[in-house]
Amino acid sequence: MSQIPAASREWHLIRRPQGWPVAEDFALREAPVAAPAPGRILVRNLHMSVDPYMRGRMNDVKSYVPPFRLDHPMDGGAVGEVVASAAEGFEAGDHVLHGLGWREYADVDAAHATKVDASLAPLSAYLGVLGMPGLTAYAGLFEVASFKEGDSVFVSGAAGAVGSLVGQFAKIRGAARVIGSAGSDSKVEMLKDKYGFDAAFNYKNGPVAKQLKEAAPEGIDVYFDNVGGDHLEAAISSLNVHGRATLCGAIAQYNDTEPAPGPRNLALAIGKRLRLQGVLVGDHAALQPQFVEDVAGWLRSGRLVADETVVEGIENATEAFLGMLRGENTGKMIVSFTG
Numbered sequence: 001m002s003q004i005p006a007a008s009r010e011w012h013l014i015r016r017p018q019g020w021p022v023a024e025d026f027a028l029r030e031a032p033v034a035a036p037a038p039g040r041i042l043v044r045n046l047h048m049s050v051d052p053y054m055r056g057r058m059n060d061v062k063s064y065v066p067p068f069r070l071d072h073p074m075d076g077g078a079v080g081e082v083v084a085s086a087a088e089g090f091e092a093g094d095h096v097l098h099g100l101g102w103r104e105y106a107d108v109d110a111a112h113a114t115k116v117d118a119s120l121a122p123l124s125a126y127l128g129v130l131g132m133p134g135l136t137a138y139a140g141l142f143e144v145a146s147f148k149e150g151d152s153v154f155v156s157g158a159a160g161a162v163g164s165l166v167g168q169f170a171k172i173r174g175a176a177r178v179i180g181s182a183g184s185d186s187k188v189e190m191l192k193d194k195y196g197f198d199a200a201f202n203y204k205n206g207p208v209a210k211q212l213k214e215a216a217p218e219g220i221d222v223y224f225d226n227v228g229g230d231h232l233e234a235a236i237s238s239l240n241v242h243g244r245a246t247l248c249g250a251i252a253q254y255n256d257t258e259p260a261p262g263p264r265n266l267a268l269a270i271g272k273r274l275r276l277q278g279v280l281v282g283d284h285a286a287l288q289p290q291f292v293e294d295v296a297g298w299l300r301s302g303r304l305v306a307d308e309t310v311v312e313g314i315e316n317a318t319e320a321f322l323g324m325l326r327g328e329n330t331g332k333m334i335v336s337f338t339g
Contacts, residue, residue, distance in 0.1 A: 004042065004084060008033045009314055010073040010103035017058050020325075025058070026318045031073070033105050035084055041096070041110050042084040048101035048314075048335045049077035049127040050321040051161075052226075052249050064280060076101040077132060079116060079123045090115075097126050104314055104337060120296065128161055128332030129295060129306035132281055137165035137224075138291045139284035140246040142173075144277050145222045149174035152216055154235055156180075156203075157226030159187040161332035162248060164195055166224045168304050171196050179215045181208065181231065183327045190330065194305060209234035224248060233263040236274065245276045307331030312338075 007030045014027045036042045054076060057068045068074050078101035082094040087110030090096070096113040100106035116126045128134060140162075141147045153170040157163040158180025167178045180191045180200040191200035199215040208230045212220075221243050223235035228250025235245060250260075269276065298304035309329035311320035317335045324333040 004035060005033050005105065007031065008103055008105035011314070011317055012071055013058055013068045013074055014071060016060055016070070017055075021055070021058065021318075021322060023318060028315060031103075034107070036086045036107055038086045039110055041082050041087050041090045041108050041113060043078075043080040043096060043098060043100075043106045043108050043113070044083050044337075045078045045080035045101065045104060045106055046095075046336065046338050047079050047124045047127060048317065048337070049132070050317065050324050050333050050335060051076065051132070052325065054321065055325060073100075074102040075099055077127050078102075078106065079126050080106065085110075095123055097131070102317060121299070124308060124310070124332075124334050124336070125306065127334060128308060129165060129299065129304070130292060133161040133332060134165055134295055134306075135284065135288065135291050136248060136279065136281045137162045137169060138295065139281060139287050140224060140248050140279040141166050141169050141222070143284060143287065144279045145224065145244045145246045147173065147175075147222055150176045151221040152177040152179075152219065152240075153222045153224065154179045154181075154212060154216060154220045154238065155224045155226070156231040156235075157249070157327075158182055158191055158195075158197065158200065159330055160226060160327075161329070163224065163226050164191075164307065164331050165304075167191070167197050168195055168298075170222075172298060172303055177216065179212065179220070181211075181227070187330070203231070207234075209237055212238050219243075222246075225250070229260060233265055236263055236265050236268050239268075239272060239274055241272050243272060243274050245274065247276060247278045308334050310334045310336050312336055 012027050015025050017025045060067050079097050095116050095118050097116050098108045098113045153175050155163045155166045159182040167180050170178050177198045180197045181203045182188050185202050188200040188202050191197040201211040212234045219240040220238050223245040225247050226249040307330050320335045
């Protein structure tokens with residue numbers, strides 16, 4: 001058993017954000033640390049994830065996941081090292097993936113921890129390409145959107161943790177054409193030069209519908225939506241008959257204070273016989289073994305690139321979260337406590 005510290009720092013939500021979150025909505029506080037009770041493990045977190053869905057949990061509304069409680073530690077994906085164990089099957093020194101991020105030390109129910117192998121991939125990868133974002137991309141493209149070889153695919157938010165993988169997965173599996181949108185010219189070039197997208201555009205440079213039609217003059221068969229808003233409306237216009245859209249996120253609307261209008265052209269879905277379906281990664285756990293086998297193989301072969309944007313230090317976790325909402329990350333945004 002490693003030495004157990006007396007206290008751990010952890011981030012609390014102290015008020016519900018109105019529109020865009022600000023630093024004053026959060027507080028970094030100290031909490032006591034104790035040896036784990038039977039069936040539990042004490043984990044020193046090494047990396048934690050910040051993800052778009054966390055913004056929704058800051059609102060006190062009913063959703064598919066409970067809201068964060070005020071004046072309590074927030075949670076989310078994290079990977080760390082077991083420092084003390086009172087649970088069968090776990091020993092000090094094991095590396096585990098669990099759901100109690102936003103803190104330096106986590107008292108985890110061992111039933112909710114999964115061992116991960118640092119020799120197979122960097123530990124942070126289990127929060128990104130081999131974790132929830134990777135499985136979301138895999139399930140959303142192959143199962144929800146029923147992707148098939150020869151499809152033309154459009155991905156919004158294509159430089160982010162999920163979008164950058166969706167485009168590459170589609171190319172690997174034989175897409176006829178992959179188009180991505182991003183929020184800067186440098187990201188657009190990266191989508192084409194690094195990730196292998198056939199076309200990409202900066203949504204800030206003009207109407208999305210116009211730029212999408214120029215990039216995909218023959219239409220698209222699959223749309224992977226990470227943005228919502230004008231991107232979804234544009235995709236509905238460009239989707240071919242029997243097109244499929246996976247609705248993964250609507251980051252363009254997460255900080256709106258007024259309800260966002262729906263796509264004005266939704267009636268097109270009738271004549272085109274479109275399928276628009278949401279995706280929640282928890283519904284697709286059965287894909288996990290095949291997902292890990294496929295993606296690990298693509299990583300080893302060099303066919304897949306998985307980028308991370310790393311922010312060092314728990315004290316910078318909320319700024320990393322806000323930066324992710326602003327689109328400052330390339331690939332997965334990670335907060336590391338290893339420095």
